[in-house]
Amino acid sequence: MSYSIQVFLKNNSFSEEYAQEKHEGKDSPENIRYEWEDEFRLTDDSDVLEIVRDHPFILTGEIGDGKAFHYEIRDVIQFIFHGENGATPIVFSEKCLDEYIIDHDHQKLKVYLNDDEVVENPIPGVYIVLSAFPKELRN
Numbered sequence: 001m002s003y004s005i006q007v008f009l010k011n012n013s014f015s016e017e018y019a020q021e022k023h024e025g026k027d028s029p030e031n032i033r034y035e036w037e038d039e040f041r042l043t044d045d046s047d048v049l050e051i052v053r054d055h056p057f058i059l060t061g062e063i064g065d066g067k068a069f070h071y072e073i074r075d076v077i078q079f080i081f082h083g084e085n086g087a088t089p090i091v092f093s094e095k096c097l098d099e100y101i102i103d104h105d106h107q108k109l110k111v112y113l114n115d116d117e118v119v120e121n122p123i124p125g126v127y128i129v130l131s132a133f134p135k136e137l138r139n
Contacts, residue, residue, distance in 0.1 A: 007038040044083035093129040
């Protein structure tokens with residue numbers, strides 16, 4: 001069975017009190033709970049989930065001209081899913097991580113990020129705060 005991943009960027013301006021008072025506890029156009037949501041499923045059957053902290057993540061890829069890059073990103077938490085085809089890391093800067101919930105029975109991971117700092121999502125499954133994002137890769 002594959003894992004389902006949901007990532008939510010919390011709106012720090014959201015008022016639970018206002019939502020309860022005016023909209024039966026629900027979001028409204030002027031009071032949104034999450035700035036965005038991201039949902040995806042890992043296609044490889046994962047049977048082991050490992051959580052790694054205090055170990056840098058190496059962001060690799062190619063720039064538009066085909067030139068390869070490798071950048072070390074520090075202060076991250078990595079959720080590493082081990083499956084038949086190897087390991088798949090899902091990575092978050094510690095600065096933006098608010099909380100996470102792992103439901104092993106239903107193979108779901110929910111991650112809630114704060115909006116204290118801009119969060120970049122350079123590749124699927126990698127969420128890095130702007131201050132830790134390589135300057136060379138910024139548009």
